[in-house]
Amino acid sequence: MTQMELLDLIAQHTREIVPGLDAHQFVASDRLADLGANSIDRAEIAMLVQESVGLSVPRVELFGPRNIGELAGLFLQKLNAA
């Protein structure tokens, strides 16, 4: 799995949870909070991505990434380490 594919997965699950993003072009520098995802939405999105790729990351480690590019990078790193 590539970082780009993970980014697409994050975008897909973000559209499921947050209204009004159907036409939004996601880029790596997008911040979920700026897109309208509250803390619960963000936890939900992160869990949906983890379920999609069969990965379990402790919640506390998810506070690090500052945008969805970094989040995809973290998931990629965990996937490669697994």
Add this chain to the structure above:
Amino acid sequence: MPRNPVVTGMGVISAIGQGKAAFAKALLAGETAFGVMQRRGRQRESAYLGAEIREIGFSQEITRQTLRAASLSAQAALFVLLEAWVEARLYDVDPRRIGLIVGGSNIQQRELTQVHEAYRDSPAFLRPTYALSFMDSDLCGFCTAQFGIRGLAYTVGGASASGQLAIVQAAQAVLTNQVDVCIAVGALMDLSHWECRGLRALGAMGSDRYANEPALACRPFDRDHDGFIFGESCGAVVVESLESSQCRGLEPYAALRGWGIAMDGNRNPDPSLEGETQAIQNALDASGWTSARIDYVNPHGTGSIVGDETELKALQACGLAGVFLNATKSLIGHGLSAAGTVEVIATLLQMRAGRLHPTRNLENPIDPALNWVKEKSIEHQIDNALTLSMGFGGINTALCWQRHH
């Protein structure tokens, strides 16, 4: 201090109609929608009969994302609340003066069972929002967020009397001036196969003797009744003072003149003549009425053998033997937590229509001397109605309604 709580808006959903207009039409036509239940998680080596709501027709005001996160019970609550909200013009009321009472407890069992089954072998991926959605009060969260309600919102539970209890609690919130307007929602009770099995095992839910003729299974007050048949439903009733309704130029449906609540002091699901009589008498006394004033009764009438008999004895004991009555559950099934609210809505819609809906499958009434509305609807102007709801745990509730002139 406000007086005279009145109903200024209503919203309803059931298997026979979504929205008041469709619901009233179906009621008066005596329509039913019973069959083997199909909703995911309702059956397990079983074929329970019931009446399920078809796909809910939402307007665009409720977003896809909200609906995705909302349980069936929450979706039904949003649907009925929107209808009631628009009718009562609540967009024109200070949201800090609006309250919400959700009637029902442990209402989302099917959804919870689904989650447990889906994540049994992969608990690490359990959705974080399960922490919100497992609580009944999540419905308060969805509804207050959608409509911007800022006054108060909480749930009340009283088994199958929850729907009427919610109305009582809403009236109290208005009468004590906590809010100007309070909406009572009778929440959709979403049974899983576990609850169906328990209710069947207890003898409360009807047997499978009509498995091949589902339309005949739900028969309140008929000699061949043998338990209730479940029906999904949900209702919302807007309660406020007459003075408050006049500020927005609304024409109320009816006034809640008084209510009675009485307990049997008995945990078992054994109906009590004494408890039911007490609740009716309390309601009449609170209204300042004698039984002679009542010209329509909407009974609890589930189809339970002892429950039906006890209720008719209570009506007789209270001098109500000559009053018109029908059984709303014969058409929509038993909504459990929702029943009390939805049946009040059925009563007020009949009041406004000047007609009483038929009772299905009432071929041989257990007491033929009563004034039943049987297979055909009849013309009858309700002025003063009594609505009854009873619940496990020995709770009895009675409400007195006066048509608004």
